[in-house]
Amino acid sequence: MNKYDIIHKAYKEGYAIPQFNIVNVEYARYILEECENQKSPVILGVSEKVAKHLGGFNVVKKMIEGLIIDLNVMVPVILHLDHAKTKELCEQAINAGFDSVMIDYSSHTLEENISVTKSLVQENPNIIIECEVGSIGKNGNEGIIYSNLEDIIRIKKETNAQLIAPAFGTVHGVYKGTPVLNYELLKQIKKNIDTPLVMHGGSGLNEENFKESIRNGIAKININTELKHAWTKSLRKYLEQNQNETDPVFIIESTSQEIKKVVSELINIFGSRNKA
Ligand code: 13P
Numbered sequence: 588m589n590k591y592d593i594i595h596k597a598y599k600e601g602y603a604i605p606q607f608n609i610v611n612v613e614y615a616r617y618i619l620e621e622c623e624n625q626k627s628p629v630i631l632g633v634s635e636k637v638a639k640h641l642g643g644f645n646v647v648k649k650m651i652e653g654l655i656i657d658l659n660v661m662v663p664v665i666l667h668l669d670h671a672k673t674k675e676l677c678e679q680a681i682n683a684g685f686d687s688v689m690i691d692y693s694s695h696t697l698e699e700n701i702s703v704t705k706s707l708v709q710e711n712p713n714i715i716i717e718c719e720v721g722s723i724g725k726n727g728n729e730g731i732i733y734s735n736l737e738d739i740i741r742i743k744k745e746t747n748a749q750l751i752a753p754a755f756g757t758v759h760g761v762y763k764g765t766p767v768l769n770y771e772l773l774k775q776i777k778k779n780i781d782t783p784l785v786m787h788g789g790s791g792l793n794e795e796n797f798k799e800s801i802r803n804g805i806a807k808i809n810i811n812t813e814l815k816h817a818w819t820k821s822l823r824k825y826l827e828q829n830q831n832e833t834d835p836v837f838i839i840e841s842t843s844q845e846i847k848k849v850v851s852e853l854i855n856i857f858g859s860r861n862k863a
Contacts, residue, residue, distance in 0.1 A: 590686045591715050591749050593628050593663050598783035598806035602858030603797070606630035606785075607850060608669060608811035610637050612650050614818065617843045619660050621850040627859040628663040630687070632809060635676060638668070644683035652684075662863035665715070669809070674703050687715035689752070693722050697738050705746040718742060721754030723787045727763030731756060736775050743780040750785050750807060751776075757788035760812050768796060773803035783807060789853075790816075797856050808857055810849075817845040 588596070597604050605622075609615040609631050622629040631651060638644050651666055667687040668680040677688040690707055692700040697720075704718040720742055721734030734753040743751060753776060756768040776784060783806035789797070790813035797808065825832075825841035832838060854860050 588663070589713075590663065590665050593665065594630075594715070594750065594783050594806050597628075597859065597862070598804065600862075601801060602862060603786075603801050603806050603808045604628050604630055604665075604859055605850070605853055605857055606632045606667060606669075606807055606809040607814060608632035608634065608637070608809065610815070610818075611641065612654070613839050613842070614814070614846065615651060616654055616658065617846040618814075618850055619654055619658055619664065621847040622662050622664075622854070622863075623658065623660050624847075625851060625854045625859075626662060626861045626863045627854045628665070628863050630665040630667050630807060632667050632669040632811065633680075633685075634669045635671060638680070644668075644680045644685065648684040667715070667717075674707060677707055681711055681714055685714070687717065687750075689717040689719070689750075691719050693719040693754075697741065701742055701745050704742065704748050708746050708748055715749050716746075717750035717752060717785055718746065718748045719752040719754070719787075723752065723754045724758035725788075726758070726760045728758055728766075731758060733769055734772065736772065736779070739776050740779050743782055749782070751780075751782055752785040752787055757786055757792070759788045760790075762791045766792060766796065768792075768800065770799055770803055773800065773805065777804035785809065789813070794856050801858065808853075810853060813849055813853075814846060817849045818842045821845040 594604050607618045633647050665686045668685050670691045671677045680688055692703050708716045720738050722732035724731035755772045784804045785807045786805045787809045789808045789810045821842045
């Protein structure tokens with residue numbers, strides 16, 4: 588099965604593939620081990636910031652390749668560049684061997700968004716291309732611009748992008764108050780275009796938010812903040828309780844159980860368990 592078909596199958600069968608964003612090799616290992624344990628396909632999301640932090644796209648690609656071999660990971664793994672602000676960045680990731688890229692031209696005009704997305708789709712037929720329409724907010728409901736249905740229909744028709752991330756009320760980071768998700772917008776999108784949709788800002792939503800979104804066409808769900816919180820919380824606790832410990836192997840390993848717990852709970856809710 589090609590990598591896009593993994594997400595398309597989830598869309599057709601009514602579950603979602605998790606995208607867990609990674610920050611280092613151990614973090615990626617814990618995610619892969621738990622996905623293998625749960626028999627869930629997984630998308631590993633990497634931001635430009637994290638790729639730079641680790642040394643570059645080639646480092647990331649080889650690191651994941653190495654983990655897959657050494658851990659004997661059999662579940663499908665999709666390596667994805669998250670929120671690239673330029674086409675050049677997408678091309679660098681693709682050249683390094685990434686399977687999937689998100690070109691985030693949401694702050695540009697729709698015409699510019701269509702133009703760059705279309706060229707990436709046409710020039711990279713074997714790569715999954717994701718685009719964003721409207722503006723997904725951040726830090727507690729700031730800056731959400733709900734997508735316009737007509738814009739989504741247009742970008743699909745004119746670019747044939749495999750994945751579209753609509754802004755329907757989710758935000759990156761921590762929610763302030765109750766999220767207001769526009770399921771009706773998702774319903775209308777699903778009625779008009781036959782394309783798996785991506786939910787950004789998955790951290791902090793409840794089970795019903797996820798399930799209703801999946802029923803309405805969300806087939807990929809991005810999680811970053813929740814993992815970072817789990818990681819720092821367990822690290823702080825370990826350091827407080829083990830003030831004389833200086834071995835990074837033990838210190839970093841102390842985060843594995845919390846990371847795996849988040850991964851396992853979300854896989855259960857998204858319905859991707861045993862779908863590998
Ligand atoms: P959260 O950090 O809110 O989980 O969002 C992740 C995301 O959408 C990455 O693109």
